[in-house]
Amino acid sequence: MTWTDIVFERLKANALEMVCHVPDSVIAPLITRVEADPFFTVVPLTREEEGVGILTGAYLGGRQGCLMMQVSGLGNSVNGLASLAIPYQIPFLILISQRGELGEFNPAQIAMGKAARPLLDSLGIQHFTLRRMDEVAALTDGAIKTAYTARLVSLWP
Amino acid sequence: MGRERQAIKRSGSINRLEATRHLVNRAPQALIIAGPGNAKFDLADTGDRPQHFYLWNSLGLAPSVGLGLALAQPKQQVIVLDGDGGTLMNPGALVTIARLAPLNLLHIVWDNGQYQLTGGQPTATATVTDLPAMGRGAGLQLVATVTTMNEFEIGLETWLTESGPWLVVAKIDASPAPARPPKDPVWIKLRFMQAVNKSN
Numbered sequence: 178m179t180w181t182d183i184v185f186e187r188l189k190a191n192a193l194e195m196v197c198h199v200p201d202s203v204i205a206p207l208i209t210r211v212e213a214d215p216f217f218t219v220v221p222l223t224r225e226e227e228g229v230g231i232l233t234g235a236y237l238g239g240r241q242g243c244l245m246m247q248v249s250g251l252g253n254s255v256n257g258l259a260s261l262a263i264p265y266q267i268p269f270l271i272l273i274s275q276r277g278e279l280g281e282f283n284p285a286q287i288a289m290g291k292a293a294r295p296l297l298d299s300l301g302i303q304h305f306t307l308r309r310m311d312e313v314a315a316l317t318d319g320a321i322k323t324a325y326t327a328r329l330v331s332l333w334p
Numbered sequence: 335m336g337r338e339r340q341a342i343k344r345s346g347s348i349n350r351l352e353a354t355r356h357l358v359n360r361a362p363q364a365l366i367i368a369g370p371g372n373a374k375f376d377l378a379d380t381g382d383r384p385q386h387f388y389l390w391n392s393l394g395l396a397p398s399v400g401l402g403l404a405l406a407q408p409k410q411q412v413i414v415l416d417g418d419g420g421t422l423m424n425p426g427a428l429v430t431i432a433r434l435a436p437l438n439l440l441h442i443v444w445d446n447g448q449y450q451l452t453g454g455q456p457t458a459t460a461t462v463t464d465l466p467a468m469g470r471g472a473g474l475q476l477v478a479t480v481t482t483m484n485e486f487e488i489g490l491e492t493w494l495t496e497s498g499p500w501l502v503v504a505k506i507d508a509s510p511a512p513a514r515p516p517k518d519p520v521w522i523k524l525r526f527m528q529a530v531n532k533s534n
Contacts, residue, residue, distance in 0.1 A: 195405070218405055220434060223426030230395035231430070234367070234402025237387060237526055238410075260391035261399075265519040 180313045180334055181206040184272070187317040188243060189216055193270060195235045195242030196220070197228030203274035203334060204245050218242075225250030229257030232269045241325075243270040248277065248293045249286070251331075258300060262329055270324045271302075271331040297331055306333040340461035345446040346481035346505025351376040353486050353504060354415065357442075358383075361411060361494055363533065364440075365403060365526075369396030369416035371451050372511035373444055377415055379513035384529035388515045388522055394424030397431060397441050403530075404436035404499075410533055411438055411494070418445040418459045425468055428501065432473030437497040446506045454508065469501040481505040 184207060188196070196211045197220040198204070211217040218240075222228050228244040235242050244254075251273060261267065276283070277290015297304050305320050307313050317332060324330035354376045358366075367387045368374035373396070374388040389396050400414035421428075421443050431439065447460030459465055469477045476498055480486045486504055493500045516522060 195402070220401075220405070220430065223429050224424070226395065227398045227424065227426055227430055230392065230398025230427075231402035231405075233395075234399040234404070235406040236402075237399070237523065238403045238406025238530055239527075240402075240406040257392055257395055261389065261395060264390075265523045267523070 179206070180307060180310060181210060183313045184317050184334070185210045187314060187321065189214070191241070191318065191321045193241045193243045193321065194218060195232065195240050196245060197222055197231050197242065198245035199225050199247070199250050201245075201247035201274045203247075204272060207272075208245065225253045226257040229254050229262050233261055233265065233267045236267050236269065241269065243272055245272045247274050248290050251293050251296065252289050255296070255300075258302070258329070263300065266328045268325045268328045270321050271329065273331050273333050275333055302329045302331055303327060304331040304333060342456060342460050343447065345448075345460075345507060348480065348483050348486055348504050348506045349509055350444050350506045351379055351509065351511065352483060353444075353506070355380045356483075356487060357413070357490060360490055361413065364411040364413045365407070365530065365533070366413045366415060367396050367400040367403065368515075369393070369414070369420040371417050371419065373415040373417055373420075374515055375511035375513050378515035379511065382515055384525045385533070386515070387526045390517065390519065394420050394427070396420055397427040398424065400439055400441060401427065401431050401434060401436065404439040405434060407530060407534075408436065408438055410530070411440070412436075414439070414441045416441070416443055417450075418443060418447060418457045418465065419449050421465055422457055422459070422463070425472070428469050428472035428474060431499050431501075432469075436499055439499040440493050440502065441500065442502045442504060444506045445503050446508050448508065450508060450510075465503045466501070469503075474499065474501050477501045477503075479503045479505070
C-alpha cells in the first residue's frame with residue numbers, strides 16, 4: 178500500500194465525501210483515486226480559496242469534505258479561512274503538499290513553503306505531517322476527527 | 335488612449351431591495367446565500383429568516399458557498415445574491431459552477447458598476463467588462479441580463495422553475511441599503527443548518 182491508498186481509505190471511512198482540489202504532482206494519485214470512486218463528489222477549483230467557500234456550503238448542507246492543494250494554495254486561501262471557515266466554525270480537512278523545503282529547486286516556492294506552518298499557527302489551525310508509512314492511517318484518522326472538534330486541521334503528506 | 339476613453343455606462347433602474355423582496359416572496363422556501371456588502375443588507379431588510387446565510391466578509395466567496403450547498407442539497411433551491419464587486423473578485427466561481435452545473439442554483443448578481451459601500455468607486459463593469467459574457471465564456475449555458483423591475487419579475491418566473499444553473503445579471507440603481515443582519519457567524523450558521531434540516 179502507498180500513502181495514497183491509506184489516505185483514500187481513511188477519507189472514505191470518515192465520509193469526507195466532497196473533495197475540492199487544485200492538482201499537484203504529490204497529491205495527483207489521490208485525486209485520481211477519488212475521481213474514480215462515485216462515493217466522492219470531486220470539485221476541481223480554479224483557485225484554492227474557492228474550495229473554502231464550497232466546503233462551507235457543503236457543510237451547511239450536511240456534507241463533509243477535504244481541500245487538497247499544494248502549499249501555494251494556502252497563500253491563496255488565507256482570507257477565506259480567516260473570514261469564513263474560522264469565524265463561522267466550518268470544519269474540514271486540508272491536505273497540503275509541501276514545497277520549498279530541503280532540496281527545493283524553484284526559488285519561487287521557498288517563501289510560501291517556509292511561511293506556511295507559522296501562518297497556520299497564527300490562524301490557530303493545527304497541522305500534522307505524514308513522515309512515516311506506519312503513521313499515515315492513525316494520523317489521518319486523528320486529523321479528521323480533530324478537524325471536526327477543532328473545526329479545521331491540515332495534514333501534510 | 336487608456337482609461338480616459340472608457341466612458342462610464344449607465345446602470346439599470348432595478349431597485350435591489352424591491353427586487354430582493356419580490357424574490358423572497360416568490361421563493362419563500364429557497365435557501366439564500368448573500369454576499370458581503372449590500373446584497374446581504376437588503377436581504378436582511380426583507381425580514382431576517384433562518385434560511386438566510388449572510389457572509390460578513392469573504393468578498394467573492396458567496397457563489398462558491400452556494401455551489402457547495404447546491405451540490406450537498408440537490409433537491410433544495412439555492413439562490414446566491416452577490417454584487418459586481420464580488421463577482422469580479424472571484425470570476426473563477428463562474429467557471430466552477432459551469433463545470434459542476436448544479437440544476438438547483440440561481441446566481442443573481444446585483445450590478446450597479448460600483449463598490450457602493452466604500453464610496454461608489456467604479457468597478458470594471460461600469461466601463462469595459464461584460465459580466466454576462468464572462469459567464470457564457472466560463473461555460474454557463476443559462477445567462478440572463480435584466481435592466482428593469484418588470485424584466486426581473488418576468489424573468490424570475492423562468493429562473494425559479496427551469497433547471498439551472500442560472501446566472502442573472504440584474505442592472506440596479508445605487509440606492510443605499512441601511513438594514514443590518516445579525517452579526518454572530520456561528521449563530522447564523524447553526525440557525526441556517528436547522529433550516530436546511532427542516533426543509534428535508
